Amino acid sequence: MKRLTINLPEYIIDTEPDINGISKAIDNVLKQEFMGKSVVVRGIASSAHPAKSTSELIDIICQTGTDRYDPSRVGDRYENVQNKHIDLFGVPAFVSETSEISRVIIWGFYHSSKALHGQPVKIDVVIIYDAEMLSQVQHSYAGRDDVKDDGFAFKHPNHKVDALLGILRIC
Numbered sequence: 001m002k003r004l005t006i007n008l009p010e011y012i013i014d015t016e017p018d019i020n021g022i023s024k025a026i027d028n029v030l031k032q033e034f035m036g037k038s039v040v041v042r043g044i045a046s047s048a049h050p051a052k053s054t055s056e057l058i059d060i061i062c063q064t065g066t067d068r069y070d071p072s073r074v075g076d077r078y079e080n081v082q083n084k085h086i087d088l089f090g091v092p093a094f095v096s097e098t099s100e101i102s103r104v105i106i107w108g109f110y111h112s113s114k115a116l117h118g119q120p121v122k123i124d125v126v127i128i129y130d131a132e133m134l135s136q137v138q139h140s141y142a143g144r145d146d147v148k149d150d151g152f153a154f155k156h157p158n159h160k161v162d163a164l165l166g167i168l169r170i171c
Contacts, residue, residue, distance in 0.1 A: 001062065002033055002166035011170065013110060013120040023102035026126060029168060030102070034095045038131035039165060040152055042067075042090035043105040043123040054124055058167055061127060065160025086137050086151035087160075090129065102126070126168040133163035 006029050011022050030041070044067050046054040060069050066088060093101045105123065113121040129152075137151035154160050 001164045004029060004166055004168045005171060006168060007171045013122045016110060019103060019106050023106045026102040027099060030095055033166060034128060038094050040090040040092050040129040040131050040134050041101050042088055042127040043109060044125045045121045046124050058125060058169060061167055065164055085153055087153045089150045090152055092131055124170045128166040129163045130165050
């Protein structure tokens with residue numbers, strides 16, 4: 001499992017960030033480290049874990065394989081009409097020279113968070129999972145007609161750490 005860091009001081013959310021530039025920089029790291037691999041990429045914000053520093057959160061992910069370390073904590077969007085089990089949300093991708101993986105994540109944390117929660121969120125941790133170690137979970141939400149395919153469950157729940165390929169810290 002690789003622990004990586006990228007410095008993106010221009011990534012701020014006081015105003016709309018340069019989504020294309022930021023996602024291209026993140027994608028370049030993903031290409032450099034994971035070329036030719038099928039992955040699921042998950043962005044998270046340590047600000048959603050107020051009792052933990054970013055370093056503590058990364059250590060927990062390295063030890064447990066997930067940022068969902070507290071079973072009593074209610075996650076955002078995990079409830080679905082079918083009551084399917086979802087361990088995480090992420091973007092599936094095959095990493096190639098032409099991959100554009102991070103844009104949808106950066107865009108969503110800015111625009112979707114703003115629409116849903118009234119404020120944008122900055123991603124500062126990107127988790128890269130081995131897609132072969134996860135099962136995609138199609139699901140839907142009450143009041144919506146679309147079927148979502150961004151949910152995933154660990155194939156081997158007792159070995160979540162084995163699914164980790166890397167963790168990228170955004171500074």
